[in-house]
Amino acid sequence: MNIGEIARRSGVSRSTVSYALSGKRPVSQDTRRRIQAVIDELGYRPNAVAKALKEGKTRTLGLVIPPASRRLTDMQLGFVASVVDAAARADLDVLLSPSGGEHDRSFERVVGGRRVDGVILMEIRLEDDRVTRLQQSGLPFVGIGRTGHPEEMSWVDIDYETLIARCVHHLADLGHRRIALVNRSAELVAAGYGPGHRAQAGFTRAVAERGLHGVQRCCADEAQSGVTCVERLLDDHPDLTAVATINEAAMPGMYRALAQAGLAVPRDFSIIGVAARDWAENLHPPLTAADVPADELGARAVEMLIQRIADPAIPHRHVLVAPPVSLRGTTGPAGRRPEAGDPGAR
Amino acid sequence: MNIGEIARRSGVSRSTVSYALSGKRPVSQDTRRRIQAVIDELGYRPNAVAKALKEGKTRTLGLVIPPASRRLTDMQLGFVASVVDAAARADLDVLLSPSGGEHDRSFERVVGGRRVDGVILMEIRLEDDRVTRLQQSGLPFVGIGRTGHPEEMSWVDIDYETLIARCVHHLADLGHRRIALVNRSAELVAAGYGPGHRAQAGFTRAVAERGLHGVQRCCADEAQSGVTCVERLLDDHPDLTAVATINEAAMPGMYRALAQAGLAVPRDFSIIGVAARDWAENLHPPLTAADVPADELGARAVEMLIQRIADPAIPHRHVLVAPPVSLRGTTGPAGRRPEAGDPGAR
DNA sequence: TTGTACGCGTTATCAC
DNA sequence: GTGATAACGCGTACAA
Numbered sequence: 001m002n003i004g005e006i007a008r009r010s011g012v013s014r015s016t017v018s019y020a021l022s023g024k025r026p027v028s029q030d031t032r033r034r035i036q037a038v039i040d041e042l043g044y045r046p047n048a049v050a051k052a053l054k055e056g057k058t059r060t061l062g063l064v065i066p067p068a069s070r071r072l073t074d075m076q077l078g079f080v081a082s083v084v085d086a087a088a089r090a091d092l093d094v095l096l097s098p099s100g101g102e103h104d105r106s107f108e109r110v111v112g113g114r115r116v117d118g119v120i121l122m123e124i125r126l127e128d129d130r131v132t133r134l135q136q137s138g139l140p141f142v143g144i145g146r147t148g149h150p151e152e153m154s155w156v157d158i159d160y161e162t163l164i165a166r167c168v169h170h171l172a173d174l175g176h177r178r179i180a181l182v183n184r185s186a187e188l189v190a191a192g193y194g195p196g197h198r199a200q201a202g203f204t205r206a207v208a209e210r211g212l213h214g215v216q217r218c219c220a221d222e223a224q225s226g227v228t229c230v231e232r233l234l235d236d237h238p239d240l241t242a243v244a245t246i247n248e249a250a251m252p253g254m255y256r257a258l259a260q261a262g263l264a265v266p267r268d269f270s271i272i273g274v275a276a277r278d279w280a281e282n283l284h285p286p287l288t289a290a291d292v293p294a295d296e297l298g299a300r301a302v303e304m305l306i307q308r309i310a311d312p313a314i315p316h317r318h319v320l321v322a323p324p325v326s327l328r329g330t331t332g333p334a335g336r337r338p339e340a341g342d343p344g345a346r
Numbered sequence: 347m348n349i350g351e352i353a354r355r356s357g358v359s360r361s362t363v364s365y366a367l368s369g370k371r372p373v374s375q376d377t378r379r380r381i382q383a384v385i386d387e388l389g390y391r392p393n394a395v396a397k398a399l400k401e402g403k404t405r406t407l408g409l410v411i412p413p414a415s416r417r418l419t420d421m422q423l424g425f426v427a428s429v430v431d432a433a434a435r436a437d438l439d440v441l442l443s444p445s446g447g448e449h450d451r452s453f454e455r456v457v458g459g460r461r462v463d464g465v466i467l468m469e470i471r472l473e474d475d476r477v478t479r480l481q482q483s484g485l486p487f488v489g490i491g492r493t494g495h496p497e498e499m500s501w502v503d504i505d506y507e508t509l510i511a512r513c514v515h516h517l518a519d520l521g522h523r524r525i526a527l528v529n530r531s532a533e534l535v536a537a538g539y540g541p542g543h544r545a546q547a548g549f550t551r552a553v554a555e556r557g558l559h560g561v562q563r564c565c566a567d568e569a570q571s572g573v574t575c576v577e578r579l580l581d582d583h584p585d586l587t588a589v590a591t592i593n594e595a596a597m598p599g600m601y602r603a604l605a606q607a608g609l610a611v612p613r614d615f616s617i618i619g620v621a622a623r624d625w626a627e628n629l630h631p632p633l634t635a636a637d638v639p640a641d642e643l644g645a646r647a648v649e650m651l652i653q654r655i656a657d658p659a660i661p662h663r664h665v666l667v668a669p670p671v672s673l674r675g676t677t678g679p680a681g682r683r684p685e686a687g688d689p690g691a692r
Numbered sequence: 693t694t695g696t697a698c699g700c701g702t703t704a705t706c707a708c
Numbered sequence: 709g710t711g712a713t714a715a716c717g718c719g720t721a722c723a724a
Contacts (some may be wrong), residue, residue, distance in 0.1 A: 002700055013712045018702060025703090026709065043482075048459030049404060050700035053395045053717050060441070068427035068434075080463030081414035084444050088414075088452050091460070094442045095406070098430050108432050115439070133687065223628055256630060267403075278417075282569050284602060348718055359694045364720060373693085373722090396718035399699055 062116035082298025140308035159322040161202035168206035175334040182245035186218035225252025242270035268334030286328040408462035428644025435437030486654035505668040507548035514552035521680035527593035532564035571598025588616035632674040
């Protein structure tokens, strides 16, 4: 069922069929109708692969996601959803490449095989092989996240450093003196995961500026780890009165640990984070958080990528968002933790 | 940077380069090394599009997902993750098609344009245009879910009818007499969404078998709707003592509504569901549920699809899973609901 | 090992 | 203005 078959049955040449379909050359009403009738009858659709080969455009975007084995966070899912959505609106398809490791086969197929017109990269590290690979391949790409050399690529990112600092200041304004940062997993931070490092930097800076006492902890990206992480924090630092976090997945567990320790939020303990907007809203209780507009970021990344594909020579663009903190009632004035056996803790 | 360029620089013909790479014909050690040196130097990788055109195989699977706009449930995400994962293990890429409506452009591009070797379809309705379209296209496909004419396609599915019946029997065994089914959204059920209808059927049947009093409710797929749905159920049926549900997304809200009504689970009220295994485990409290092995189903679907691609003539296969109910403590003996103002409710 | 036809749609070029 | 011919994109595989 190819264009030659349509041409034969309509009694015209292949090029005439092509012109009739694309409209790039006028074709007489009569011929056009005859061709269309055959097409409708046989249900012919041009072969997208042949078209892609000829035009050198696949009309497909590659989306590199973390390996499916480890669960994606809600924010990551928000990115994926918005990228897929924005691409569909531009009549582009999305090819998924689940690749975390260094020399991933899926990544190599998509990038090396020129299966896509451009790539969107997630979960970028400060030093990232995939970025290097993409840069030398010349394939247009946009990061959701950035490396330690952010000038050399196009990206959209969340300003974790500023946002965590903002969280710390908010807590300090409420009178908290001893606070903790619950970061992403130790492996991720050790691997040079940007947000983890930038959150640390922002925390350290803000804590110093306000003369607070700050503790930092890594925590695996899942609820149970959130439980044990907070349990240990409470044990080790009886005078802790608040936590800031960028670890969405651990949040439900952190709530649970506080409840089990008999601490009411926000009366006895405050908690604040950086999280996807709708996720923070739907948490129970809704979390006071810097609301990351995941859907907007994915759409911006797609838009930037489409521009780079159209003209790879344009200068790199950088979008750094620092959304305001939405107060939803999980932070309050620092009190004294009603800790049994340590009534005078400060 | 194509195969001709490599051939020129190595001083051999294009076909020799091709054979050196594929190994389908012997090539002398010397020539092979010379070719490999050029390839390494230039970083040549065969163009996947040209290869796909020549071979008539894209080495890509299409995955049709619900439109990204409405959030995917945890079970759907589990399907996507396991499909992507299983495909990657077989060195296949996955092309996403977010399409819910009838004549979706993305779906038409993927199916009509022969961009993929096969398709996995999710969220199938009893009457589903996309299934019809795929059947007449001749493109191999496998459903995660099935239509009302299940013989005419290959699928893996969850036996919601049996599972909900099993839930009802479990509740009946515990002495519950008045129970409710919380279904998926009214629109989905009205549109002929299979699981919704089959759950209804199983519920109706089991309730009749045990002589119980059953109520059915549709509920939008999100937490807030779960709250109002349960609130209304409790209002309308003061003697209700248990709920069974297939609506994951509404569950957190249902828990909340029970807590706010002062009902302790499972002392005052029992709740049971059909849900993805790890999701049910991580809920708080962990939900007594028929544990759907989402990862296994996705992998099975991919495996079946790969077989159908290899030989489209093999008979259709059907995998219907009915996992056992895992008791996690959200069901207990029917008591009397400690309802203020209605102490004698039965 | 090499030459070459092929898969399929697009488009420049030529002819009427 | 319309229609047809042929080359092209790139890798594969048969015939020589």
